[in-house]
Amino acid sequence: MSLLIQLSVAIAFLLLNGVIDGSNPGDSDEVTALPGLSIPLPFKHYSGYLQGVDSNTQLHYWFAESYGNPASDPLILWMNGGPGCSSLDGLLTEHGPFSVNDDLTISLRNTSWNKFANVIYLESPAGVGFSYGPSSNLSDITTAENNYAALKAFFKKFPTFANHDFYITGESYAGVYVPTLATRVANDSTIRLKAIAIGNGILDRTKNLDSLMYYGYYHGLLGGQLWNGLQVACCSGSSCQYANSNNFLCSHRVRSATNLIWGDGLNLYSIYEDCLKVRQTLAIRNHLQDSNQPLYGTPPCFTESILSKYLNSDAVLKALHIAKQAPKWTICNFIVNLNYQRTYPSVIHFLKNLSSKMRVLLYYGDADAVCNFIGGLWSAEAIQAPKIDDYKPWYINTTYGKTVAGFIQRYDNLDFVTVKGAGHLVPTDQPDAAFRLMETFIGGHSL
Amino acid sequence: MSLLIQLSVAIAFLLLNGVIDGSNPGDSDEVTALPGLSIPLPFKHYSGYLQGVDSNTQLHYWFAESYGNPASDPLILWMNGGPGCSSLDGLLTEHGPFSVNDDLTISLRNTSWNKFANVIYLESPAGVGFSYGPSSNLSDITTAENNYAALKAFFKKFPTFANHDFYITGESYAGVYVPTLATRVANDSTIRLKAIAIGNGILDRTKNLDSLMYYGYYHGLLGGQLWNGLQVACCSGSSCQYANSNNFLCSHRVRSATNLIWGDGLNLYSIYEDCLKVRQTLAIRNHLQDSNQPLYGTPPCFTESILSKYLNSDAVLKALHIAKQAPKWTICNFIVNLNYQRTYPSVIHFLKNLSSKMRVLLYYGDADAVCNFIGGLWSAEAIQAPKIDDYKPWYINTTYGKTVAGFIQRYDNLDFVTVKGAGHLVPTDQPDAAFRLMETFIGGHSL
Incomplete structure (x- = not known):
């Protein structure tokens, strides 16, 4: 293609895509x-x-x-x-x-x-x-x-x-x-x-859970007895494995620690803030019965009611061009969370x-x-x-x-x-x- | 002393001391x-x-x-x-x-x-x-x-x-x-x-300084490099001595850590609050050149000006029956702090x-x-x-x-x-x- 033809094609493309007139x-x-x-x-x-x-x-x-x-x-x-x-x-x-x-x-x-x-x-x-x-x-x-x-x-x-x-x-x-x-x-x-x-x-689920044990203890969320128990069960010398331990006692104590942190009405998403919805942490705790992994779903202490009310109103749905097929807006969708495969x-x-x-x-x-x-x-x-x-x-x-x-x-x-x-x-x-x-x-x- | 005399003496004592009439x-x-x-x-x-x-x-x-x-x-x-x-x-x-x-x-x-x-x-x-x-x-x-x-x-x-x-x-x-x-x-x-x-x-100066290293790192006040350096120089297995180490390198790194924590404009007395007087932390840092021990004097980020102005006013001095010999009121007295022997x-x-x-x-x-x-x-x-x-x-x-x-x-x-x-x-x-x-x-x- 000659330079002129190339230029013409480029201009035609830009025009078609509204680049030149800004639309x-x-x-x-x-x-x-x-x-x-x-x-x-x-x-x-x-x-x-x-x-x-x-x-x-x-x-x-x-x-x-x-x-x-x-x-x-x-x-x-x-x-x-x-x-x-x-x-x-x-x-x-x-x-x-x-x-x-x-x-x-x-x-x-x-x-x-x-x-x-x-x-x-x-x-x-x-x-x-x-x-x-x-x-x-x-x-x-x-x-x-x-x-x-x-x-x-x-x-x-x-x-x-x-x-x-x-x-x-x-x-x-x-x-x-x-x-x-x-x-x-x-x-x-x-x-x-x-x-x-x-x-x-x-960024790394193992590092996130391993570090949570230290974060919890050094922010006062875990006491000395549980902390010492974790050290005994999960550490060898100065090396500790909390998330991926094969030791039953270690896994049990890590679960106790996550239960204590996740289940006590603390606002985990901002630990010095109050928790507006203490009961929601119970859902998290129940989930922890089945898994060592916390549920990264709706933040337990967060209230979404105003957002939900606003975004699901007919006037807003229309203004935002929301499709009829769209689900009712919620801040977090638990079904998506549960179905999602973390590759x-x-x-x-x-x-x-x-x-x-x-x-x-x-x-x-x-x-x-x-x-x-x-x-x-x-x-x-x-x-x-x-x-x-x-x-x-x-x-x-x-x-x-x-x-x-x-x-x-x-x-x-x-x-x-x-x-x-x-x-x-x-x-x-x-x-x-x-x-x-x-x-x-x-x-x-x-x- | 008979019971009656005892009682009389007791009543006389109570009266003299105003116990019975409430004065x-x-x-x-x-x-x-x-x-x-x-x-x-x-x-x-x-x-x-x-x-x-x-x-x-x-x-x-x-x-x-x-x-x-x-x-x-x-x-x-x-x-x-x-x-x-x-x-x-x-x-x-x-x-x-x-x-x-x-x-x-x-x-x-x-x-x-x-x-x-x-x-x-x-x-x-x-x-x-x-x-x-x-x-x-x-x-x-x-x-x-x-x-x-x-x-x-x-x-x-x-x-x-x-x-x-x-x-x-x-x-x-x-x-x-x-x-x-x-x-x-x-x-x-x-x-x-x-x-x-x-x-x-x-309650215990050694525990206070030892724990500060952990507190600092796990609150983000120290980085990984200094933390790892502290571990290498001050720890043996899972046992660490920061405050009372005989190791020169350990003492040096503990000083670097306390310098970083005390000297950077952080409000150490409430680490999530802003520091109102960043310059005051420099006085603390200068003190640290001579000592591993922080100076527990005037909180560096605290402003006492209103208290000082109020308490040193003539009307307040009179109302509070302050003696002529009394010093001008300050929230903390550095001379007392420096002269004080910590037994x-x-x-x-x-x-x-x-x-x-x-x-x-x-x-x-x-x-x-x-x-x-x-x-x-x-x-x-x-x-x-x-x-x-x-x-x-x-x-x-x-x-x-x-x-x-x-x-x-x-x-x-x-x-x-x-x-x-x-x-x-x-x-x-x-x-x-x-x-x-x-x-x-x-x-x-x-x-």
């Missing part, structure tokens, strides 16, 4: 009036569906353009975890542009990530939130496949965003979704994947491979007992990237000056960061710190 | 009008001096009678620590009847311990707060002697309180003052000492002995890195009292129901209790939990 096929998904919101918005936002690997799987997304310059600001994909939990939790209670008040009005969040980026909130896999499709074959592998297909569908709907710097981010069990999706995207030269970020990720007990090998190509941020609210930061630190260390600085505090500016926001261990292409006093939902608990952390990371700067 | 020599110390307080008080309170072992030593006290029935409610003595810190911090910012507002008005504290008890706030030793006297011979021994003399002087001033159930309580370095004084009082049959309580006590590196033997005779409560805000709860738990365990229950959570009622307030390990005559999310000043940080804890303990009930 996108996704424009029909624009949310033109959001119930409860009474002020005009300084940015556009869209809600609709992205197809997975086949037309039966339709994943709901909500996409908020940047307050700044949407045509050039970076593009972030965000996913909550579970498995089974909705990314609209991220949008509406963590770092999205909107928050739902008790009277069902909508406020704008000062620390929204769309202050500096275009942000896609994707509900995944099928069955989660407003997403629908077959739930018989849910696994880490099919989720990554469907997320990748949905992402490609996003870029078809919004081709003007295809050349933006792109970031894949998420929280909790998205500790699996993010690196598995990023691994596929990294091989796709049409997408400019720059980096990934994971908040309170479950990868560890994603450290994915993270190691990714960090050889791009920047990786692992951040942890240090008051979370569900995906505790010690397990995260051990996972970061297991990547064996070269350290490029000492462990040290990082700061934010407050009304009375600079204050410690957490600690950071910087490795080559890999940052491990704690956020002081935050639980599982870092931006909810420490909005200013989370905002600075993400804005700095996306901007390619150092904390 | 006390201490009545002249009554504070009749407190500057900034605009409402009438439902209780009496007194401020003045109690003589130490000789007339040169005059210890300032502020005594608040109970809201309830002062004639029969229990009597509590409270002391703050340091050494060098004023118990008026306890009165005005923790659990006393009054708090000082920014405009120098006075409010009443809903969770004041004088809701259920008569409470004496004693400034000790000489040089602390408004107390004065020779500062050349300050030590754990002379402090206990002077505190005992002052207590006897209190009962001379207020003989109607001599037959009340009596409790000695305190915080931080009062972890030494309380058991050393209680040991003397326990041998004095004229005083009805029922129990002692210590909040975030420094007892551990008070576990005192506590062991006391717990054989009376109830002992050791409570810890679990977010304090200065006197961390792990060191407290190890000290409680070292008392070797029989366990009478499993480690378990305790609860308080809030507006939305029962919530975990902390954890408790109950031994025979000894309770070890954590207060969730509280720092060094437990009643300041968690007033409702602290109130329930102390009311329950004084009442002889179980949490």
Whole structure:
């Protein structure tokens, strides 16, 4: 093809996809009036569906353009975890542009990530939130496949965003979704994947449970007798195996410890916060009778009633273009959680491979007992990237000056960061710190 | 002496001391009008001096009678620590009847311990707060002697309180003052000492520093590299000695760890709170150049300016009957701190002995890195009292129901209790939990 013909074809393609005139096929998904919101918005936002690997799987997304310059600001994909939990939790209670008040009005969040980026909130896999499709074959592998297909569908709907710097981010069990999706995207030269970020990720189940024993004892959640019993049954010299012990007594004591931590009315997702729903922890405890593994379902101390009421109202369903086939929205879907096959007990090998190509941020609210930061630190260390600085505090500016926001261990292409006093939902608990952390990371700067 | 003569002598004594007509020599110390307080008080309170072992030593006290029935409610003595810190911090910012507002008005504290008890706030030793006297011979021994003399002087001033159930309580370095004084009082049959309580006590300096290494790492204040270095240099198998190691490399790394924890602008007294005065931590760090031991002086992130302004005003000095010889009030006196001889590196033997005779409560805000709860738990365990229950959570009622307030390990005559999310000043940080804890303990009930 001659250069001229190539150019003509390229221009025709750009025109067809609305790149030049700035329109996108996704424009029909624009949310033109959001119930409860009474002020005009300084940015556009869209809600609709992205197809997975086949037309039966339709994943709901909500996409908020940047307050700044949407045509050039970076593009972030965000996913909550579970498995089974909705990314609209991220949008509406963590770092999205909107928050739902008790009277069902909508406020704008000062620390929204769309202050500096275009942000896609994707509900995944099928069955989660407003997403629908077959739930018989849910696994880490099919989720990554469907997320990748949905992402490609996003870029078809919004081709003007295809050349933006792109970031894949998420929280909790998205500790699996993010690196598995990023691994596929990294091989796709049409997408400019720059980096990934994971908040309170479950990166290695063994390290998560092993570290929980230390986290529990040194945060006062386990007493000395049980702790000493664990040492006797699970340790040999200074080496301890709690999660994968073959010793019956060790497994029994690990179960006692997880029962005590998970079953006592503590808010495990933010241990210094009160638990609003003590009874819900009983469901967790009952589950623990059958398994050593905690149930990463609905956070036991979290109340979703306002979100549920808002999102399931007819006016909101209509405004967000929710399909008739969509399930009633719940913050976490237990059926998805129970059906889901956890293919990868560890994603450290994915993270190691990714960090050889791009920047990786692992951040942890240090008051979370569900995906505790010690397990995260051990996972970061297991990547064996070269350290490029000492462990040290990082700061934010407050009304009375600079204050410690957490600690950071910087490795080559890999940052491990704690956020002081935050639980599982870092931006909810420490909005200013989370905002600075993400804005700095996306901007390619150092904390 | 015949019975009749004995009785006459006794009555004469009681009359002379005002026991029968309810008046006390201490009545002249009554504070009749407190500057900034605009409402009438439902209780009496007194401020003045109690003589130490000789007339040169005059210890300032502020005594608040109970809201309830002062004639029969229990009597509590409270002391703050340091050494060098004023118990008026306890009165005005923790659990006393009054708090000082920014405009120098006075409010009443809903969770004041004088809701259920008569409470004496004693400034000790000489040089602390408004107390004065020779500062050349300050030590754990002379402090206990002077505190005992002052207590006897209190009962001379207020003989109607001599037959009340009596409790000695305190915080931080009062972890030494309380058991050393209680040991003397326990041998004095004229005083009805029922129990002692210590909040975030420094009970054993070795355990405090040893445990700080674990506390620091498992709260994210130390990174993996320094932690691994500590293990290599200070541990043999599963046994580690950080505080008293003869190994140069171990001592060096322990110093690096304490420098990192104490020197980075963190609010060590409540690690999830912001530090209001980052620069003050530099003074602590400079001190650490010369010593492995942190300086238990003015809390580095605490602002005392309002208290200082209020207490040093002419009107307040007069209302509280402050002597002309008294120093200008400061929350902590660095000179006292530096001159003070710490006679007892551990008070576990005192506590062991006391717990054989009376109830002992050791409570810890679990977010304090200065006197961390792990060191407290190890000290409680070292008392070797029989366990009478499993480690378990305790609860308080809030507006939305029962919530975990902390954890408790109950031994025979000894309770070890954590207060969730509280720092060094437990009643300041968690007033409702602290109130329930102390009311329950004084009442002889179980949490």
